[in-house]
Amino acid sequence: AQKITQTQPGMFVQEKEAVTLDCTYDTSDPSYGLFWYKQPSSGEMIFLIYQGSYDQQNATEGRYSLNFQKARKSANLVISASQLGDSAMYFCAMREGYNQGGKLIFGQGTELSVKP
């Protein structure tokens, strides 16, 4: 069965520094996708970045980059130049095969706190 693991319940980072949030996954499906979402205290899930299993290059979106190591089954999120507004819960998620409709399986999340 597919599984997503985030081993860091909470992380602290100093403003303007970079931070890496860990995510490992397990699947036997050769076609899958990996996502990172941000959830502020308001509750809304904000899409950050996507990496497909066949993508050759690591995904980047502005200050967000995804360090995809397929052999190690890891998909870590790197946030560069942290800002106070980055304080939130961060969830790693994996899309099941397309025939399953692309439903997402989420990790338990990492709470990031950015210190001024």
Add this chain to the structure above:
Amino acid sequence: EAGVTQSPTHLIKTRGQQATLRCSPISGHTSVYWYQQALGLGLQFLLWYDEGEERNRGNFPPRFSGRQFPNYSSELNVNALELEDSALYLCASRPGHTRSYEQYFGPGTRLTVT
């Protein structure tokens, strides 16, 4: 472009009652997903609707049901509410029949069962 909208924002019900939650997807999106985020349990997939049909459901009892309307909006119904149904219910939408896999979430409905 308007995002995914959900109503109501908060809902308070008594055990045994029924709750109805509503979701309007982004214009042009035909797939709607429902997730439950209960305290300590993370986000769990509930239901997937596409083109008016229920396509997949998660490991939830039948008292969790819903439907998708011709305009692609969706309704989630929870019958015979139990205390453990208290959670944030998130709706997400995605364009159907494309390789765009990102799901865009609404702000959620917080259901409290007393």
